[in-house]
Amino acid sequence: MADLITKYMGFELKNPIIAASSGLTDNVKSIVGLEKAGVAAIVLKSIFEEQILREIDSLNVNNMYNSFAEVENMVSFYTKEHNINEYIKLIEESKKSVSIPVFASINCFSSSEWTKFAKRAENAGADAVELNMFILPSDPKFTGEDIENIYFDVVKKVKEEIKIPVALKIGTYFSGMANFIQKLSYSGIDALVLFNRFYSPDIDLNTEEITNASIFSNPPENLNNIRWISILSPIVKCDIASSTGIHDGSDIIKNILVGASAVQIASTLYKNSPKQIGLMLEQIENWMKSKKYENLSELKGKLSSKNVKYPILYERSQFMKYFSNHH
Numbered sequence: 340m341a342d343l344i345t346k347y348m349g350f351e352l353k354n355p356i357i358a359a360s361s362g363l364t365d366n367v368k369s370i371v372g373l374e375k376a377g378v379a380a381i382v383l384k385s386i387f388e389e390q391i392l393r394e395i396d397s398l399n400v401n402n403m404y405n406s407f408a409e410v411e412n413m414v415s416f417y418t419k420e421h422n423i424n425e426y427i428k429l430i431e432e433s434k435k436s437v438s439i440p441v442f443a444s445i446n447c448f449s450s451s452e453w454t455k456f457a458k459r460a461e462n463a464g465a466d467a468v469e470l471n472m473f474i475l476p477s478d479p480k481f482t483g484e485d486i487e488n489i490y491f492d493v494v495k496k497v498k499e500e501i502k503i504p505v506a507l508k509i510g511t512y513f514s515g516m517a518n519f520i521q522k523l524s525y526s527g528i529d530a531l532v533l534f535n536r537f538y539s540p541d542i543d544l545n546t547e548e549i550t551n552a553s554i555f556s557n558p559p560e561n562l563n564n565i566r567w568i569s570i571l572s573p574i575v576k577c578d579i580a581s582s583t584g585i586h587d588g589s590d591i592i593k594n595i596l597v598g599a600s601a602v603q604i605a606s607t608l609y610k611n612s613p614k615q616i617g618l619m620l621e622q623i624e625n626w627m628k629s630k631k632y633e634n635l636s637e638l639k640g641k642l643s644s645k646n647v648k649y650p651i652l653y654e655r656s657q658f659m660k661y662f663s664n665h666h
């Protein structure tokens with residue numbers, strides 16, 4: 340049987356599949372089910388910076404942008420339902436109930452007082468903290484540098500609080516992306532989760548109203564990860580977990596081949612149930628067997644931009660040849 344062990348943030352994971360932060364990781368019953376189904380680690384559902392701040396200062400939400408009333412309502416509703424103590428209890432109970440690593444997740448957009456919460460997560464037994472950072476660069480007052488500095492500030496403050504590993508889960512809205520992500524990898528973080536998949540608005544042409552796009556991904560969305568992880572994995576100083584659009588075993592193999600240490604999955608668990616994990620593991624093993632690979636480490640990074648003959652193929656973004664040949 341092929342050896343699927345992989346190292347991620349200093350943990351030896353029995354295979355590369357991590358259950359991504361989602362509604363499936365917000366309760367112990369489901370987390371136990373995911374462990375039974377075969378995942379190697381769990382990222383808990385995120386607690387939000389606003390929730391933490393509200394408990395610190397129940398009136399003052401320290402938002403970089405003006406908060407919208409609707410967001411405020413959503414937050415206060417969510418806060419009522421899930422307070423900090425419940426989150427701490429979730430960490431403690433999960434740790435008692437499963438033997439795989441459990442990572443706390445904090446959704447944040449500033450380096451304010453909430454960072455002290457990371458210590459409570461550590462004390463509650465979290466094996467690592469994943470910072471789910473999202474700042475939509477939609478306000479023309481802020482330059483790219485202003486926004487990038489927030490990421491560095493957050494990492495610095497959180498690293499000052501805790502000793503357990505820190506992962507940073509980010510999106511793709513950065514102009515000098517390779518430069519920025521490389522610098523982030525040197526900021527003391529242990530892993531990058533590339534990339535978060537954010538809620539997107541859509542438009543209903545019948546009602547001419549704003550709706551929400553599907554909350555679940557599709558496999559083609561992962562091709563963006565293949566490009567970026569192949570480019571970034573040789574130049575960053577930390578591990579990479581790939582997230583978005585990973586739905587079966589072949590998607591996992593591709594992400595490992597370009598240099599990811601692990602993958603994080605959510606949509607396929609919703610669409611196909613946690614049974615999908617067993618199938619994915621089987622698909623990886625069968626492929627490795629057919630190619631005579633014994634260890635996952637033999638695959639890792641084999642097709643990163645550093646190890647392929649024509650790395651430029653990962654950077655090609657125009658369909659020049661295709662357009663000229665395709666009528």
Ligand SMILES: Cc1cc2nc3c(=O)[nH]c(=O)nc-3n(C[C@H](O)[C@H](O)[C@H](O)COP(=O)(O)O)c2cc1C
Pocket residue numbers: 359360361362384385386444446471508534535536554555556557582583584585603604605606607
């Ligand atoms: C219902 C749902 C809830 C999610 N909640 C969170 C969250 O709280 N924190 C977070 O970092 N990501 C959250 N995500 C994003 C997932 O962790 C994951 O990064 C994203 O869905 C892309 O992976 P996928 O293509 O396998 O779904 C959520 C996704 C879904 C579908």
